[in-house]
Amino acid sequence: MRQIKIATQHLDSFIEYGLMRGLSLDKIKSSYTNTDSNVVTKTEFYTTLRAISTGLNDPLMGIRTGEFLSLNALGLIYQISLKAVSVSEALYYLKDYINATLPIVQMDLSERTNSLEVNLSIDNNEIALNSILLETLLTIIGKEIRFMSDQNIQIILLSPGYNNQYPEGWIVGNTFSLKANKVKLKAAMHTHAKWQLEILVPAYLKFVESLKYQECFTNTVKITALNMAKPELPKLEIIADNLNITPRTFQRRLAIENITFRQINDELKKQLSKLLLQHKTFSVNNISDILGYTEPAAYIRAFKKWYGVTPNSFRNSDN
Template structure:
């Protein structure tokens, strides 16, 4: 059986590298051998090692909300067989029910309880007894991670950003705006419980077949755990890797990327300018590659491709595509299949 905790740890390391954390230092401080961690035959991590990874990643990234941001960025495919089961469910309700049943394989810090009423359904993250004996910092990072991950992975299953009707968790006033952004709720309740509540209409929402094959290709291109990444990479390269790894869910805004990297939008723009590139140029390159892929696949109408890439108006997508290729999406798609 897969070691899901080890798989999650590898993805934590990959995300920490994207945050410009030195991989070798993080592993050394946490008592983790990367070569052993990547080996399928190696034993799983101890609770002490897992806790150390979370604590050191939080400190080295200088991001007190590391878990929240990691959960926002992680793909459901990163959870292996569990992720496959979730994304091959028929409906959102079924996927969430499966996720709750398998949560214990990923962490012993919490369990997930799903309750449905006539008007809504609630996902409650219940701390386990084991979590009360460990570090409060690690516990909070993990709770933040699972709340953000659960919400944002629903996006990839139905290709739309849903908003909770209610969110409950302990939150400090200084961090409230960032929790409101990531969890998409402007009325977060400061409480001892950890809970997400959604309108019941989403329960039976059918899961779409997103292009996970494309995601797998993009993730192989990124190769964020390559030894070369133990040294700091240019910001533009790290952002490009982040965009590639998450592109199957669409292209995030500059503000979203800046918040995820724990810097201001203005600071991010300035650092990119120093490297001779703009965020618009980076996203244009990603959008162009994705547009060509989707149009060549022939499985999506042009209007749907436009939506997936984040364009509110089809006319805006047409203008962008003409700028990239000199032709319209419809003409490109027709010409592509005529030459095959």
């Protein structure tokens, strides 16, 4: 029987989240003896996932991993969405992608006139670990569909393990599944500048890479915030929940490093603003919206505080 191979990038996504939560890389990879940089065996995949799950001891690990990961993290819908006209078409591309890179997962699609449903399953006895993996995939699929679509899309995520600790948008179900109404993609992506993620995401990721050489809680917060950006940066409470700590503990750990969340948020907006101004397709109003300001005037005031000039003056200079 041919041995099942799984793309390493799927495992690396869980490893990255585990590291952000403070797990030791040596402990995570204690039985990860991969010799092929592109794939791991099913045994290696589950052994490593089990080590991360045991280390975190977090019932919502799957969902939190999915929320943490940035658009390109699993290479799921974002890349294929560039070729797709509708959500259903994008999901057909996705099914082929999962079959090729994550063959333990069975993905089934069903369509009606105005709705579609995605069902995910795994046929083995690793019930707890499968739940983590499938809830991660559902979280990412739901997140990326929202990015690709207009604001009227309705998405429901279902899990047999649902309880009242699950985030809004989840309900109990007999299977791991997603239900959504059908919408067109291209019109929404071209009429809303903030959904032009083919420009925004590389800027995010470039900045994230520059942060990975620092080991401190401040850096963990920065990377988590950038990965969870939609594209506006998440609030303190959302990041704290993703790291499975209370807002008070979150703020106390930052205080130990002599920094506040407001300062981190301000610094990220400053850096992202500089990156986004390099792209002429984004107007000052667009960038103000992307960064979560209530009005352009507030963004312009903040920018002048950072750089001493207006955004347009900065854009037209040699900076």
